[in-house]
Amino acid sequence: MAAEDPGFYMFGPYQVYKEEVFYTTDLCFVMVNLRPVLPGHVLVCPKRIVKRFTDLTPEEVSDIWLTAHKVADKLELHYKGTSLTFTIQDGPEAGQSVPHVHVHIVPRKKGDFENNDEIYDAIDENETKLKKKLDLDKNRRDRSLEERTQEADELRALFI
Structure with a gap:
């Protein structure tokens, strides 16, 4: 008898609803980001919870x-x-905030950050100095499940 589908994936200790996931393979899933640094910022994660690469x-x-x-x-x-x-x-010393391996993919455009390498600090939410500099608390917020689902639906259509 097959195990019941719980309707979510685990991302470390967090549940990610399948509606937020727009692409899967046998071993991984790709989800939209709760707090994207730039539009299109997504995460590729193994389905198995693994802390280190x-x-x-x-x-x-x-x-x-x-x-x-x-x-x-x-x-x-x-x-x-x-x-x-x-x-x-x-x-954790590398800035990993969720103990689950994940690859950030961020589409980039010229001028999206004043200094190109600031994106790495923006991804690392522990960089409080940069948060003040870029005002990430104002510009980078948790998105609702509805917003995340809408983006995932849009991206899922790219793979049909």
Whole structure:
């Protein structure tokens, strides 16, 4: 007998509703971001809860990066980007706020940050100095489930 589908994925200790997920494989899922740094900022995560990158199986590593490759191409076109940022924060000292491996993919455009590398600090929510500088508390907020679902629906259509 098959296990009952709970209607969500686990992202560390957090439940991510399937409505927020727009692409899946056997080993990973891609979700819209609760607090995106820029439009189109998404996360690629293994379905298995794994805290550190080196604890992934070779199959998971391959699947996550192949998925990131496929998703990034469509994101860049959809958001009319000219570049992409890929980043992983592997462990708390690296700024990882959720103990679950995840790859950030962010479509980029010229001038989206005054200094290009500020995006890494913006992704790291522990950088309070930068929060004041960029006023992320004002510009970067938790989005509602409805907002996240709407974006996921829009992105899901890119893969049909």
